[in-house]
Amino acid sequence: MSGETPRKRGWGRFFLRLFEWSTLGVLLFVALGVYLFYTELRPRVIFGLREDFAHAIPFQKVPAGIPSLKAEDCGKCHREIYEEWKTSYHAKAYTDPFFRAYWKKDGEVWICLNCHTPLANQQPELIGEIPRNRIEKAVRTPNPDFDQALREEGITCAGCHVRDGVILGPFDDSVAPHPTKFDPQFRSTEICYRCHQVPKGPFQFYDVGPCGTFPEYEGAYFSQQRNMTCQSCHMPEVQRPMANGGPIRQGRKHLWRGGHDPEQIKSALAVQLAADPPELTPGAPATFTLTLINAGAGHKLPTGDPDRYFTVEFQVLDRTGRVVKEQRDSMGRWIMWQPVIVDLYDNRLPPLASRDYRFSYRLPESPDLLAGLQLQAKVRYHILTDQAYETLKTRYGMPGDHPYNFTIYERTVPLSGPLSAELIPLGRTPSAHEGTSCGKKG
Numbered sequence: 001m002s003g004e005t006p007r008k009r010g011w012g013r014f015f016l017r018l019f020e021w022s023t024l025g026v027l028l029f030v031a032l033g034v035y036l037f038y039t040e041l042r043p044r045v046i047f048g049l050r051e052d053f054a055h056a057i058p059f060q061k062v063p064a065g066i067p068s069l070k071a072e073d074c075g076k077c078h079r080e081i082y083e084e085w086k087t088s089y090h091a092k093a094y095t096d097p098f099f100r101a102y103w104k105k106d107g108e109v110w111i112c113l114n115c116h117t118p119l120a121n122q123q124p125e126l127i128g129e130i131p132r133n134r135i136e137k138a139v140r141t142p143n144p145d146f147d148q149a150l151r152e153e154g155i156t157c158a159g160c161h162v163r164d165g166v167i168l169g170p171f172d173d174s175v176a177p178h179p180t181k182f183d184p185q186f187r188s189t190e191i192c193y194r195c196h197q198v199p200k201g202p203f204q205f206y207d208v209g210p211c212g213t214f215p216e217y218e219g220a221y222f223s224q225q226r227n228m229t230c231q232s233c234h235m236p237e238v239q240r241p242m243a244n245g246g247p248i249r250q251g252r253k254h255l256w257r258g259g260h261d262p263e264q265i266k267s268a269l270a271v272q273l274a275a276d277p278p279e280l281t282p283g284a285p286a287t288f289t290l291t292l293i294n295a296g297a298g299h300k301l302p303t304g305d306p307d308r309y310f311t312v313e314f315q316v317l318d319r320t321g322r323v324v325k326e327q328r329d330s331m332g333r334w335i336m337w338q339p340v341i342v343d344l345y346d347n348r349l350p351p352l353a354s355r356d357y358r359f360s361y362r363l364p365e366s367p368d369l370l371a372g373l374q375l376q377a378k379v380r381y382h383i384l385t386d387q388a389y390e391t392l393k394t395r396y397g398m399p400g401d402h403p404y405n406f407t408i409y410e411r412t413v414p415l416s417g418p419l420s421a422e423l424i425p426l427g428r429t430p431s432a433h434e435g436t437s438c439g440k441k442g
């Protein structure tokens, strides 16, 4: 038997009820807040909208004098340019398995198409008003002019060159079977800006938008001091007829090599490896310094897609190939994606910047352990992490196998004998005693 009076028990029950209801109230309130945050405040995609890509490039009709807008048809007269374009990721911007898997992950939302298939002709829907810039609220209607085959061409020739029945280009003296017009944008970075400047949206605290290469380029060395455009490095100059049988002109290869091409990445990086002290002593510690220099990219290294990163790896291997000691560092961006996007850390290299990665190791004393011992230094470029790659395959059905990381630099140094001269830091020679160097005169 409890000693409580019925009255006391009544109050107890009342407060318990009140507590239950208020907890429920708070939970409901939080749930409503979360719902409103995700549907009304936080953008549906990881970037903001900008006027120039919020809508597709309006429908383009076929210019007079040519059979169609198809790249293959342009290629009948502009054969080499067509062959180059076909190998580029612009041509694959829609069929690219990485794009398709990520697009699926994002619910195949229409906004992606405005850069990956930029012409209205290439899109199954026409997009009208976008209330409050919320892409999921956009007014969508079926597009009667949708051309499925042209969609497969991604960033096709016409996406850059055809406007209002005229073919725009970098010359003012062409003699062509189709109407042409000089457009200064082709000689400047203006032509790339539309798609390579992706801004941040509300509740997205990026330093630089997700694929926004422009802010890393503008005002930096190659643009400022060298006057180089995106084309200088991504569309190499060439002397040739621009159309079959035409006069030789100064043009540019339509290659746009980037993160999927190891050679392009190698052209960005200068790597140096040095040892300190310059003479290895059994039983004593040695420090190896690998220096990465962004010597050839007009923007940060890496740039673009925030998935991209580099790793710098050191490994000491014994004579059987067993790893005795290792160290791995990364260079890229670390972004918190939920509940708001915050650029946590960005240690990418701006143009001409360099960074040292140090690795210390105490050499074994015993000649037996020392024999065959070697140091391996490696720099690798990653399109995305192993985990993200697996997720795209297992959850979003990415078909086939695709190279997604490349070794950009690799060097093996034996630790049992004398170091090669190249590893010795400039200005120092083995056994150079202090006092005999040029610094000290008698």
Ligand code: HEC
Pocket (backbone or CB within 6 Å): 065, 066, 067, 068, 069, 070, 071, 073, 074, 075, 076, 077, 078, 157, 158, 161, 162, 167, 168, 169, 170, 171, 172, 173, 174, 175, 176, 177, 178, 180, 181, 182, 241, 242, 243, 246, 247, 249
């Ligand atoms: C029947 C052949 C033919 C076809 C098809 C054709 N072109 Fe041309 N195009 C030419 C010729 C010829 C020139 C001028 C060559 C010259 O003056 O050196 C030219 C010039 C150009 C220029 C330079 C314009 C300028 O003044 O800067 C561009 C850009 C161009 N074409 C793009 C295209 C595209 C894109 C397509 C497909 C939509 C296409 N062409 C289809 C033959 C063709």
Ligand code: HEC
Pocket (backbone or CB within 6 Å): 089, 090, 092, 093, 094, 096, 099, 114, 115, 116, 118, 155, 159, 160, 191, 192, 193, 194, 195, 196, 230, 231, 234, 235, 256, 257, 258, 259, 260, 261
């Ligand atoms: C209509 C939009 C659009 C325009 C205009 C555009 N790009 Fe791109 N670019 C893209 C998209 C989308 C991709 C990614 C395609 C993919 O990998 O699926 C891309 C990829 C690239 C890549 C990386 C290729 C790789 O191997 O990963 C480079 C480099 C590039 N573009 C350079 C340029 C330059 C230079 C210009 C200006 C001359 C330009 N782009 C104009 C949309 C565009």
Ligand code: HEC
Pocket (backbone or CB within 6 Å): 071, 074, 075, 078, 081, 082, 085, 090, 155, 156, 157, 158, 159, 160, 161, 169, 170, 186, 187, 191, 231, 235, 242, 243, 250, 251, 252, 253, 254
């Ligand atoms: C991403 C935009 C883009 C795409 C896609 C594109 N071009 Fe170009 N094109 C350019 C730029 C930029 C130039 C100016 C190069 C220069 O300064 O010489 C150019 C120049 C040209 C020229 C003039 C010759 C030259 O080399 O300057 C022709 C012809 C041409 N393009 C045809 C094509 C054809 C055909 C395709 C498709 C197979 C195509 N382009 C796809 C951007 C593009």
Ligand code: HEC
Pocket (backbone or CB within 6 Å): 189, 192, 196, 213, 214, 217, 222, 223, 228, 229, 230, 231, 232, 233, 234, 257, 258, 259, 260, 264, 265, 267, 268, 296, 297, 298, 299, 300, 301, 302, 303, 304, 305, 308
């Ligand atoms: C001085 C030469 C140079 C200039 C100028 C330059 N780039 Fe690059 N770009 C490179 C090199 C080298 C790479 C490969 C290394 C890397 O990924 O950063 C690259 C890579 C890229 C990539 C591929 C990113 C990836 O991994 O998918 C894109 C996109 C790109 N550049 C766009 C541009 C745009 C847009 C401009 C103009 C605003 C531009 N670049 C100006 C040299 C240059």
Ligand code: HEC
Pocket (backbone or CB within 6 Å): 045, 046, 053, 089, 096, 098, 099, 100, 102, 103, 106, 109, 111, 112, 113, 114, 115, 116, 194, 195, 196, 197, 198, 211, 258, 259, 303, 304, 305, 383
């Ligand atoms: C404002 C233009 C723009 C929009 C909108 C856009 N992208 Fe892109 N996308 C680009 C550019 C430019 C690149 C090339 C950057 C690079 O290579 O690093 C790119 C590259 C990519 C890549 C890397 C492809 C590869 O080969 O590794 C994926 C994946 C991608 N985009 C998915 C999407 C998805 C999904 C959406 C919609 C939610 C979207 N993009 C919307 C411009 C855009």
